[in-house]
Amino acid sequence: KNQVEQSPQSLIILEGKNCTLQCNYTVSPFSNLRWYKQDTGRGPVSLTIMTFSENTKSNGRYTATLDADTKQSSLHITASQLSDSASYICVVSAAWGNNRLAFGKGNQVVVIP
Amino acid sequence: GAGVSQSPSNKVTEKGKDVELRCDPISGHTALYWYRQSLGQGLEFLIYFQGNSAPDKSGLPSDRFSAERTGGSVSTLTIQRTQQEDSAVYLCASSLAGAPKLFFGSGTQLSVL
Numbered sequence: 001k002n003q004v005e006q007s008p009q010s011l012i013i014l015e016g017k018n019c020t021l022q023c024n025y026t027v028s029p030f031s032n033l034r035w036y037k038q039d040t041g042r043g044p045v046s047l048t049i050m051t052f053s054e055n056t057k058s059n060g061r062y063t064a065t066l067d068a069d070t071k072q073s074s075l076h077i078t079a080s081q082l083s084d085s086a087s088y089i090c091v092v093s094a095a096w097g098n099n100r101l102a103f104g105k106g107n108q109v110v111v112i113p
Numbered sequence: 114g115a116g117v118s119q120s121p122s123n124k125v126t127e128k129g130k131d132v133e134l135r136c137d138p139i140s141g142h143t144a145l146y147w148y149r150q151s152l153g154q155g156l157e158f159l160i161y162f163q164g165n166s167a168p169d170k171s172g173l174p175s176d177r178f179s180a181e182r183t184g185g186s187v188s189t190l191t192i193q194r195t196q197q198e199d200s201a202v203y204l205c206a207s208s209l210a211g212a213p214k215l216f217f218g219s220g221t222q223l224s225v226l
Contacts, residue, residue, distance in 0.1 A: 002155065032213050043117070043204050043217030044156075089155070093213060103155035 004104035021107040023090030031093040117218035138207030
């Protein structure tokens with residue numbers, strides 16, 4: 001079973017609307033959780049990184065939340081733009097290092113005009 | 114360069130041939146990672162280099178896969194006797210030592226016919 005589960009697998013939203021992506025994880029011990037954006041044909045780009053003590057972190061129109069007790073995170077996209085169409089990947093790092101990252105399969109977001 | 118550079122961007126090869134994929138990390142980044150991304154799957158860790166330490170090869174799927182990093186900079190991932198199941202995007206990332214933020218290249222799309 002994957003240690004990082006994301007939902008929904010895919011969604012289509014209208015330009016200007018908001019959406020929320022979910023990430024549940026079982027990785028333990030926990031060091032940090034990251035959200036990446038991956039455009040088609042490109043490598044992932046870091047959006048946010050949150051440690052155990054952080055509940056929320058924003059990067060422009062992207063806001064990530066973390067509940068380390070329930071092992072859940074969300075990524076909220078506000079006032080979506082066409083350029084937000086991408087895969088959003090949740091990545092969880094265990095305490096023992098960067099070479100033991102658990103990747104979710106991604107949320108595929110399509111923004112339509 | 115300003116970012117992680119990978120070449121070639123696309124590679125089509127015949128089953129049984131050997132391929133070499135190249136990664137130029139960001140200057141000054143001592144940590145370098147190789148991942149494989151198959152369609153609809155999360156990133157799969159392959160190998161990790163950190164400075165002069167012995168690489169973590171625990172993610173390599175078989176002995177047909179190998180990687181080296183010369184002079185602490187450029188890395189080459191070699192796949193011998195390619196199989197159709199090797200078809201995937203191979204992503205390289207680099208980071209500062211101990212830093213959680215990874216910087217990814219655009220990947221090499223490998224297609225084995």
